[in-house]
Amino acid sequence: MEANVYWIWIVLGVLVVVLSLAAGLIWYERRLLGWVQDRQGPNRVGPLGLMQPLADVIKIFFKEDWIPPFASRVIFIVAPMITVFTILMSFSVIPFGSSIIVADLNIGLLFFLAMSSLGAYSIVLAGWSSNNKYSLLGAMRGASQMITYEVFMGLSLMGVVMLANSFNLREIVEAQRGLWNVIPQFAGFVVFFIAGLAETHRLPFDIPESEAELVAGYHSEYSGMKFGMFFVGEYLGIILISSMITTLFFGGWLGPSFLPGVVWFFIKTFVFISIFILLRGSQPRPRYDQLLGYGWKVLLPIALVNILITGAIVLMIGN
């Protein structure tokens, strides 16, 4: 830890901004989904409906926080915490600006991948400890989906690592000063985008929670603030994956200098969050075996071929 006196402010700032963004996403997602469906979203609670997250938070605090007597208490309580914890930890390695980074790890990318793998635990533990067949089904489907998509999430990023010669996220952004990684690594971008969608179990990959299919999937038995934590954890995951996509493929905070780097970062992240929300509003949910088959049979070969070709070109150019 360097003797940067502003470090504590950066930590607090990242925490506050990310959590406020997650709350703001409650409003933004419902509003955007409404507009895209030819209707207004919530626009009554406060100006433009901006107090809607506050109303939702107050509502969730007052809900009865019931723990089923047939559930395993400790794991039931711990499971939603794991989601929020791992995702917030992943935010510590993302460079938001030219020197705004909480932890400048040399293995920043590996840390992010490790944290998202730990996030798979929360689904399994939540569904299993609920002692409920629908939750268990959702959890098992969620576990296999997340493990599948984690495999090539990591592999798709190896091309980026090869181009930047480092796992350090700050150096990956610096290496994109000439050309954003999306152009040479387009296949990697597509695979990482889809894998990121699956990691946050958002539509079209929301089999674990499949609303209207499995009641509420792995979080059927959750109410009150624990459900709120799953909910906020999902929005935090969207922000995390969008931030990772901008960092790894779209130049992070790089941009023309008439706006500070942080602003460019947030603009790009915002575009990807909107794409996530639009995907939710437009895609049907594939069947479970179609989902896994798509992962193993289509995306994994693409990720491997991407590594092959990138490695070959990097060796040829003699980087």
Added chain:
Amino acid sequence: MISVLKSLWIVFTHLFRKKVTVQYPDEKITLPPRYRGRIVLSRDPDGGERCVACYLCAAACPVDCISLQATEDETGRRYPEFFRINFSRCIFCGLCEDACPTYAIQLTPDVEMSEYNRNNMVYEKEDLLISGQGKYHGYNYYNVSGMAIGGKGKGEALNEDKPIDFKTLLP
């Protein structure tokens, strides 16, 4: 994959279309005039009540939400002593309007009837009676029926023949 991108694009263009939401209560939906909303009891063109307390609406009501009691005034004209509709039961089917012979009970396109207390959903005659003729103008039941009430004897209605004195018909 192409279908995914195409549907994403279509959904994106919907962002710029006109929204179908009606911002109630700032804007309201205009209901057609024959919409089956709040029930009213109307009056005839001369200002008297149309309702003759014939109980036909109470009999026709499928949920038995109408309750009334007939009584006569001093001229012999029947009218309801009390007329009570329980709007928490009413299904707004309009069968009472179809059954009424005098066009007294009518359904109007007014739907803003919310209450906080369920007891306030029972409307009495003074809540239901309106000062106008409702949807059917110019109709006075006693003008076309054969009843004799104060001010109109037998045979004085529209298209009615005078009663025949059969004792003068003897051969």
